Amino acid sequence: MRLTAGLACVVSALSLFVLPAGPSRAETIRVGVTSGPHAQIVEALVPVAKAKGLDVKVIEFSDGTMIDAATDEGELDANAFQHTPYLDQQNHDRGLDIVSVARTVLLPIAGYSRKYKSVTDLPKGAKIAIPNDPTNAGRSLKLLEAGGLLKLTPGVGFNATVLDIVENPKAVKVIELEATQVPRSLEDVDFAVINTNFAIQVGLDPIKDSLLRESEQSEYFCLIGVARKNAGKPWVKTLVDSYRSPEVKTFVASTFKGSILPGW
Secondary structure: OHHHHHHHHHHHHHHOOOOOOOOOOOEEEEEEEEOOHHHHHHHHHHHHHHHOOEEEEEEEEOOHHHHHHHHHOOOOOEEEEEEHHHHHHHHHHHOOOEEEEEEOEEOOOEEEOOOOOOHHHOOOOOEEEEEOOHHHHHHHHHHHHHOOOOEEOOOOOOOOOHHHEEEOOOOOEEEEEOHHHOHHHOOOOOEEEEOHHHHHHOOOOOOOOOOEEOOOOOOOOEEEEEEHHHOOOHHHHHHHHHHOOHHHHHHHHHHHOOOOEEOO
């Protein structure tokens, strides 16, 4: 009896050190974004991911050119701010190895004017500002071609440049500027092609204010990018599922009211 009682005391004492099983600690990842709509959308997925056991830290950059390098070097785990042509250019020019793991949203690029109500009203010699980075410059030139303002070399791809302009009936003058500077040029030029995230930041409505807007069939849908070595990790699927969730889709629709389009 004494032995049994003693063992009972030992078991009872040991049980004090056995903690009840609880939820495992959430895995934490860092996702790089540019300020504005991309940051807002990723912030919207944070609670969705949290419920799935993934803690997403949103890291905002004012200069998007740094994000892929930071992802490649492991300072970021993922990013969500760019389209495929831009990523391809970054990988090629900088020797990076970032891959797309999901299509996300389309920010249709559009053209605006403070002086004219239609592209047909643009005068001969009109000054047109476009972004100067290679992929968005080509994208802008394609938009100008779609609007009948010029013609490009047949079959030219994402890397179209002003040298590919083969017809220019209005003799428009294309001025290439840093993408962030193009909205500020609106007062000084006749027409400007502006990325949607920058347009929204300066109070332009891409649906109501634009004179030309990219088709929904655009090849410039944005993506989630990760270093190739991380593409198969479990957290990647959780991040993708959280971004492409009904909650985030509803957020995009209600917040941007058609100026940004979900790709799922």
